Amino acid sequence: MTSIARAIRDVLLTAEPAAKVRAARSVARAWRRGDLLHVFDVPMPESPARPTRPELLPPNRMPKRGRGGSERGRIALLHALAHIEFAAIDLAFDMAGRFGDRSARSFVDDWIGVGADEAMHFAILDRRLRTLGCAYGDLPAHAGLWEAAAKTAHDPLARLAVVPMVLEARGLDVTPTTVARFDAAGDHASARILLRIYTDEIRHVSVGTTWFKHGCAEAALDPAEHWRALISAHFRGLLKPPFNDSARASAGLTREYYGALAEA
């Protein structure tokens, strides 16, 4: 029987998108069935393998996406979201593989489950893109989505603070507007997909917040205070309002955390 760490490492080192989706789903299934040892015998790679396409560009060289009015603009937006979901597969598996050895088994359960969700999100967006005559890889995409992971590879609380509680929470803020824009353009199929992803993402933020609070309790740290310290140390961007306070709160991420930082 192989270990969960080796299985996760294989997901991270699989470059080709369809193969990564298959690997992610099959590891999640095997873990659920008890077919993988709860053993961490290999380190995680510093960064995951990347497919040859899409071409990765620094954010300032990305073509302007527009606001989703034209079909081209909507395709570009779906492509950007597919890229984020693709990176999210690696982020979730890395969370389980890198920090699972010092955590409860349910930590691994949760993040493998998130990783399987992200693989599904990527797959349905890619399928939607293909229906619209495009596919993941056809357009350039943001470089640097792994940056936040690299900067927080030393500390599970820093990783939880930045990845689910800032980056994924940001998705909750912007998705309702994006859904409305797709609906207004008559693209209800894409809107439905984004709404389904949104529901899952509330759960992902909740998983992140729950483990963050758990880790803070173990270390006798005030979670909101410690979160703000970690964000100041490890997150370069600003926390941009408007916030989706109700979705954030239903994921356990209350204004107590981000209110002060956002207004600063």
Ligand SMILES: [Fe+2]
């Ligand atoms: Fe996702």
Ligand SMILES: [Fe+2]
């Ligand atoms: Fe997610």
